[in-house]
Structure formats: C-alpha cells, structure tokens
Amino acid sequence: KTRPLEYRVAQLEALGRFLEEKKQDILEATALDMGKPSFEAYFTEILLCKNELNDTLNNLSHWMKDEHVDKNLVTQLDSAFIRKDPYGVVLIIAPWNYPIHLFLVPLIGAIAAGNCVVIKPSEISKNTEKLVAEMLTCYLDSDCFAVVTAGVEETTRLLENKFDYIFFTGSPSVGRIIMTAAAKHLTPVTLELGGKNPCYVSDTCDVQNVARRVVWGRFFNAGQTCIAPDYVLCSVEMQEKLMPALREAITEYFGSNPRESPDFARIVGDKQFKRVRALLSSGRVAIGGQTDEKERYIAPTVLADVQPSDPAMQEEIFGPILPIVVVANMDEAIDFINARPRPLAIYAFSCDSKVVNQVLERTSSGGFCGNDTLMHVTLTSLPFGGIGNSGLGKYHGKFTFDTFSHHRGCLHRNMGLEAINSPRYPPYTQQKLGLMTAAFEIKRKGMCTLL
Amino acid sequence: TRSLEYRMAQLEALGRFLEEKKQDILEATALDMHKPPFEAEFSEVLLCKNELNEALNNLSRWMKDKHVDKNLATQLDSAFIRKDPYGVVLIIGPWNYPIYLLLVPLIGAIAAGNCVIIKPSELTKNSEKLMEEVLPKYLDKDCFAVVTAGVEETTRLLENKFDYIFFTGSPSVGRIIMTAAAKHLTPVTLELGGKNPCYVSDTCDVQNVARRVAWGRFFNAGQTCIAPDYVLCSVEMQEKLMPALREAITEFYGSEPRDSPDFARIVGDEQFKRVQALLSSGRVAIGGQTDEKERYIAPTVLVDVKPSDPAMQEEIFGPILLIITVANMDEAIDFINSRERPLVVYAFSSDNKEVNQVLERTSSGGFCGNDTLMHVTLTSLPFGGIGSSGMGMCHGQFTFDTFTHHRGCLQRGTGLEPINTLRYPPYSTHKMGLIRTATSIKRRGECFLL
Numbered sequence: 001k002t003r004p005l006e007y008r009v010a011q012l013e014a015l016g017r018f019l020e021e022k023k024q025d026i027l028e029a030t031a032l033d034m035g036k037p038s039f040e041a042y043f044t045e046i047l048l049c050k051n052e053l054n055d056t057l058n059n060l061s062h063w064m065k066d067e068h069v070d071k072n073l074v075t076q077l078d079s080a081f082i083r084k085d086p087y088g089v090v091l092i093i094a095p096w097n098y099p100i101h102l103f104l105v106p107l108i109g110a111i112a113a114g115n116c117v118v119i120k121p122s123e124i125s126k127n128t129e130k131l132v133a134e135m136l137t138c139y140l141d142s143d144c145f146a147v148v149t150a151g152v153e154e155t156t157r158l159l160e161n162k163f164d165y166i167f168f169t170g171s172p173s174v175g176r177i178i179m180t181a182a183a184k185h186l187t188p189v190t191l192e193l194g195g196k197n198p199c200y201v202s203d204t205c206d207v208q209n210v211a212r213r214v215v216w217g218r219f220f221n222a223g224q225t226c227i228a229p230d231y232v233l234c235s236v237e238m239q240e241k242l243m244p245a246l247r248e249a250i251t252e253y254f255g256s257n258p259r260e261s262p263d264f265a266r267i268v269g270d271k272q273f274k275r276v277r278a279l280l281s282s283g284r285v286a287i288g289g290q291t292d293e294k295e296r297y298i299a300p301t302v303l304a305d306v307q308p309s310d311p312a313m314q315e316e317i318f319g320p321i322l323p324i325v326v327v328a329n330m331d332e333a334i335d336f337i338n339a340r341p342r343p344l345a346i347y348a349f350s351c352d353s354k355v356v357n358q359v360l361e362r363t364s365s366g367g368f369c370g371n372d373t374l375m376h377v378t379l380t381s382l383p384f385g386g387i388g389n390s391g392l393g394k395y396h397g398k399f400t401f402d403t404f405s406h407h408r409g410c411l412h413r414n415m416g417l418e419a420i421n422s423p424r425y426p427p428y429t430q431q432k433l434g435l436m437t438a439a440f441e442i443k444r445k446g447m448c449t450l451l
Numbered sequence: 452t453r454s455l456e457y458r459m460a461q462l463e464a465l466g467r468f469l470e471e472k473k474q475d476i477l478e479a480t481a482l483d484m485h486k487p488p489f490e491a492e493f494s495e496v497l498l499c500k501n502e503l504n505e506a507l508n509n510l511s512r513w514m515k516d517k518h519v520d521k522n523l524a525t526q527l528d529s530a531f532i533r534k535d536p537y538g539v540v541l542i543i544g545p546w547n548y549p550i551y552l553l554l555v556p557l558i559g560a561i562a563a564g565n566c567v568i569i570k571p572s573e574l575t576k577n578s579e580k581l582m583e584e585v586l587p588k589y590l591d592k593d594c595f596a597v598v599t600a601g602v603e604e605t606t607r608l609l610e611n612k613f614d615y616i617f618f619t620g621s622p623s624v625g626r627i628i629m630t631a632a633a634k635h636l637t638p639v640t641l642e643l644g645g646k647n648p649c650y651v652s653d654t655c656d657v658q659n660v661a662r663r664v665a666w667g668r669f670f671n672a673g674q675t676c677i678a679p680d681y682v683l684c685s686v687e688m689q690e691k692l693m694p695a696l697r698e699a700i701t702e703f704y705g706s707e708p709r710d711s712p713d714f715a716r717i718v719g720d721e722q723f724k725r726v727q728a729l730l731s732s733g734r735v736a737i738g739g740q741t742d743e744k745e746r747y748i749a750p751t752v753l754v755d756v757k758p759s760d761p762a763m764q765e766e767i768f769g770p771i772l773l774i775i776t777v778a779n780m781d782e783a784i785d786f787i788n789s790r791e792r793p794l795v796v797y798a799f800s801s802d803n804k805e806v807n808q809v810l811e812r813t814s815s816g817g818f819c820g821n822d823t824l825m826h827v828t829l830t831s832l833p834f835g836g837i838g839s840s841g842m843g844m845c846h847g848q849f850t851f852d853t854f855t856h857h858r859g860c861l862q863r864g865t866g867l868e869p870i871n872t873l874r875y876p877p878y879s880t881h882k883m884g885l886i887r888t889a890t891s892i893k894r895r896g897e898c899f900l901l
Contacts, residue, residue: 037876037878039876043883043886051890072828075825082833088814164838179633179636186625191636193636205865206865206868263877364535364858367860368860369863371865372861375861375863378522378890379859381521382532382860383532383858383859406814408815408833409827410820412819413821415660424666426714427705437497440497440498445508
C-alpha cells in the first residue's frame, strides 16, 4: 500500500498540513514543555521540517527510480540497476529537546522510502507527546502509521518486538541498549547520540563575532541542543578577550535579566534541572550562574578556568552553561579533542582558514562547522550523523531516504544467448579461463595488456 | 594511512600478493575444500583483482571532498562532505571464499584510510596459514595485522573496541557480533545468509535454466552464500527440469562426479555431517551418494520436498538442490514472503513481466533474473542482505563508502555578521520573515509573494 509514489506524496502532504494547521498547537506545547520561545520553535519545529518535506516532495520520484549502473563485457546486453526497496516497519524513537523536528525529519524519509512507521515520542515533553499522539494520526493513514506513547519500561517491552529498522535519537547510554535490543533481531539501526562538542577559538579572530555566534549556539533552547558548542578551547589571552564580548552578546540577546526575556527557554524537567545545576561547581562562574528551581531557570552562564577533572567536563552539559578550558595553542587543543570520545560536531573559529582546516583535518567528528555554530545542520544537502560515541548512520535530505531504503542490486539477464555463458561451465579448461578473464576483468587504467 | 599515495601503495601491494601468491592461493583452497583451481582463480583472484583495480582507478575521486548545494544564507560559504576514515576496522572472514571475502572488504577499508585487523576463518586451515604468514609481508605492519583465532579467542577479541566491524558468516553469529559491537556503539556490516529461492516459471528455456541453476548450486560444492537454495516451480516444470538437470550435471562433471577435478568437497567433518543429514528430505532424484572420508557429496537433486523437511529448516550450503512444487507464481511469491528475507531471490522466465513481478513483490538482499550468482560480479551493484540475511553493503565504491565516515562540513566567513543578526534574540516576527526567505526550500510549482 505504501509503495506507489502517489500514496507516499499524499502522506507527506498530509504532514505538511499538520505543520500548517497545528502550528499554534506546536508552539504552545513546546512553550509549556521547556519554555521554548515561539521564534525558536517556529524555526526548528516548523520551518526546518517544512524544508525537509519540500526537499523530499520535490525530489521523491527521482530518488525512487531504479538507478542503472555500469556493466562489464558479459552483461552488456543485460539490465543492471539498483532498486530502492523499503525495509518494512520502522520504529522512530524521538527525544524531548526538539520533540517535533527530531521525529518528523526521520518520519519524512521513512514514508518517502515506502515504509510503515511506529512513532514513539518522548514521554518527558508531555505536552508535545500528547499533541503527537492525539493529532498526528488524524493526518496519516492509520493502516500504516501509528504513534505509541511509552515510558522507559514500556519502551523496553516495545523493543522486544521485531522491527525492520530502528531510528533512535538520544543519549549514548540508551543508544547501547537500543542497539543491543536490535541485535537480537538483526535489525539495522541509526543512532543519533551526543557528546561534548568542542569549540576551538584561535587567537586570530573577530572576537565580537565569535562571541555572538558561540553564544547563539550555546544558549539556543537553553542549551538543550545535541550540536550546541559544549565547551570552548582557547588561550589564556583569548579567554580574557572573550569574556567581555560574551557578556555583551548575552546582554544584547536576553537583556540584563535573562529570566525576564521571552526569548530564553527553560530546562525541560526537574531531574534535568538538578543535573545541570550541579555542573555549576566547575571552574569559576564568570557570567550568570543564577538559578530558580521553581521555574527550572538557569541563567546563561560562562564558567572560566575549567579543569578537565571538573564536573562540567565529565558529561554532555545540555544546558545553558559554557565552560572555557584554557590551552596553550592549537596543537594542544587538537590533542585535547582527540583524547576524548568523538563528538557530534566540532567547531573552530579563526580568521586564518589554514587553522580551521588543520582542526578539520586532524580531528574526527560527526560534522564540522568553521566560524559558526549549528548552521551546518540547516543544509539538507549535508549528511547529519555521529561517529563513535556520538552515533552511527546519517540523515537529512536524501540521506534520510537512503537510510530507510534497502539498495537492492538487481541483474536481469536474457533467457537465451547461452553461448556467452558456456566458458564458465565445467569441464574447466585453461582456454575457458582465458575467455572468462577477458570477459570479466577490470583493468587498471593506464595499463595495456596484450591479449 | 591518510595520504592517497600511502593507500595506493598498500593496495598495489595487495595486487602483488594476488599475483605472486596465486599458486599458493590455489593450492591452499584446494587443500581446504578441494576447490577447483578454475573456481579459485576466478573467485579468489580475478574478482579480487577487479575490486582492486576499480579502487585504484577511482580512489582519488572517491576521496575528494564532495561539494553540495547551499541555501541563500550559506551562498558565500563552503559546504562539502569530507570522507574520513573510521579508525581501526575489524574484518572477520568466512571459510567458503577465504581470500575473496576478506580481501574485498580489506580493499575498501584501506582505500578509506583505515587501519585493519584481519581475522581469517580457522576452518580453512591452509588459507588461514597463508594469510597469517604471507599477507603481513606485503602490508605495512604499523597499520595492518592478521589475527588467528577460534571461537573463544574471537569472543575475547570482540571485547575490544573497534571503530567498525565487518563480518561475513551465519545469522546466528551475526547476532553475537552485533551485540558485542553494541557495547562500544561500533557500526557494523553483516553479510549473512539464508535460503535463496529460485522461481522457475512454466515459460522458459528449460535447458538453459537447468545449466544456469546447476552451475550456481554446485559451484564450490554448494558452499556459496548466494547459491540458489531451492527451486519453486509447477509440477509440470519439475517433470521437464529433471532430465535437463541430469544432463547439465553430467555435462559439467561427467557420469561420476567424484572423479571430476572440477567439483569441490565439503570443508570439514562437522559441515559434512550437517549437509549429509539433509539428504533425508523428499526423494533423491539425482545423485545422493556420499563419501565421508573424502567429504564428498554428489551433486544432488531432491524432489517432493515439503516445507517441514530437514532441508527446508536451514540454509543448505552444500551440493543439494531442492525442488518444491507450487501451483503458480502467486503461490511461489507467497511462499517466499512467508519466510526470512534471503540474500538473493532468483526468477527464471522468458516473460519479462513475470521476472519483474517476482522482483516487485518480494524483498531480498539482491536479485537476479534468468541467471544465478552473476549479479555479484558487477562492482557497480551493491551487495548486501536485508533482515536476517544481513545489513550494509559492499563491492566497488560501496565498500569505500561503508568504511568512510561522511562528515558534513560547513565553513563560513568570519565577517558578514549582518546576515547572521536576523537569527539573534531579541526575536521578532520581522526577523523570522527574513530568515524564512534566506533558508526555506520551496515546493516546486508553488509561488510565494514575498
């Protein structure tokens, strides 16, 4: 049922109507869940999703087509192509920080690839979970798409079932559990996890611009972003210069009392609030540091002189706290980064493009952005995914479609023309081997062989 | 391992290994499973050389940063996909094509800039010894190593953290590998197996079908993950196929296949006993003779096989071809779809529509119409399983891509800050309007009045 193009387009267009018609509900739900400013919600939960939707609708018939491939001598008269088959039933488990975006974007690709989908939104963002459970099913064909609400225990039981693909966004520790459960059924997985995204700031840079871009990336959604710059690496001198620039940027964005700004989010839950607050006892609070437990408010905070052994350096912060760790130079920064698990993103700021390229060249991460934060994931043409602890697999744009497609190598030969095949049959002879070699071999370019 | 020159040098060294040690490879596989030198030269040497040359011919292009489309906001930036290696890759090879099934992933892993640990199968003792002693002489010891290990040692090996694991073998071991990999969040490619169905329609050239199916089934004495495992056809077609299969087998191996130099043996005693036990399924129509000392099982065809018979409970992986009768194509498709998804589905018909129907209405790793095995000789086609037949793909550029981390990169300018100010708080509807213009992707055929 999900196979024809028309069906898939109809479901995707229905998703588009969901985003249009339920826009206000989405803004309200995410505001209730974590104080997400409606500007941020509109950008990440609506606009970016619509982009993925349109990119897919614009290209789907092209992506779905059989892809014809090069043939060798023997198969010249045959048809050789890659058929894009769906996997079957896909499970998408979404996190709470961008609760619409992070299930909708994989959902778009899963539908585009012809799969049926079970969606499990996060139980931590309760209002959004309710919205998705109650409203999404009105738009999609309930024969093929379902929303399941589940806590930790129920999700464990859900995972005992056999799915044909599992797409999970969340923490590395839960990622391990998901993959272990998937292994029992040999279910392929994509895991979008996290880590501590380092942000190297060289001595040669426009300090004010750097400060504004880093502050934007760090405090967007009150820091609850898997690709947010987690900590800054810079020299002692740069730390001196950055501090006033960071202070200025924070004030410019959120005013002198960020708690009163409508543009600054809150921590999603009490447990998470306590966890992030505990990280404040690292280094020295240079900016911010105020908290309010009732509101789950943590001020945009910058910690200076943070040591690798401090609490803030032991886990992904996922909150509005930016630690600055001092290093002697770029080499030390690169060594620091390479001594730790590979992150989802690496950021490097420098006016000298050679410096940016060095950092890119000598480190390994899911993605990379030079001289800015977060922006690389707004391009549907770039693959988004982790490496090592930060995840496996990739998506966005066509990469989502490919993730949820099985690329089936197909060869369709002629029923006749048996003479071509006879050199391969026993009884084997040297002469036959010579013919086989001539018919099948791929030569090294630039070399001639005398036949 | 990062520079193109280094990777080319290692790959060229592999080429020299294949050239200089060709005779040793033929002898080792002959000792291990009586693999006919023709088959060994074709599958273990020629096909490997193809993959090697494909990689050498294209590597510099594969390695290049791939520049991608940008939106309005990033027009002046550099957006590209960087091909990074994963790090240390573990390749675990099986015993049936002991050189080929190790070398093909190895080629891709080296091409992608990784270090590699190679674990050949302990069941093919001679090939294992060849890999252990000879291969390290060709490759840089700093970055490549061969490890020999049995089941217990492999379990301990897997406790280590690898950056990628490539495994070829059975689904049950595949589960163990993936579970071990999950502890370290290590990505895996699993090339597993299953029972590959072979549908033969009533409209076909019976003699051609018989030869192509017999070739695919009895190559390497049936020890091929993509061999046709069982035939689905009508009762009438079974009648016609029988003499044609008999003729093909005699044409290939003579009246006494045990005397033919062109027919392999079962690799070990345990496997021999396993395959021999499957003979008590249906009725032996052709062959059926065995010799335990030689581990010889004759090219055999079983008819009137029932889904409950032993031969239908597991992948045969031996020189036994089953024929199961079905009423028509629809029944054949239902039969296929009610079972685990195999590595390959085969369909024979003079009517293209029928072949396409089978392709369309089933799901499998790969597919070949009107022949067997041939689809994997094209480096341009991805080779891999689905469901319990595996995950991931390889061959040609697909191997390179398997062992490459595709890193999305954006490099922006340090100035031009005014463009960015739209996104900063304090937020306003006006700003959002401008951002929408700068970043939105429109549905083609729609117009927006700005």
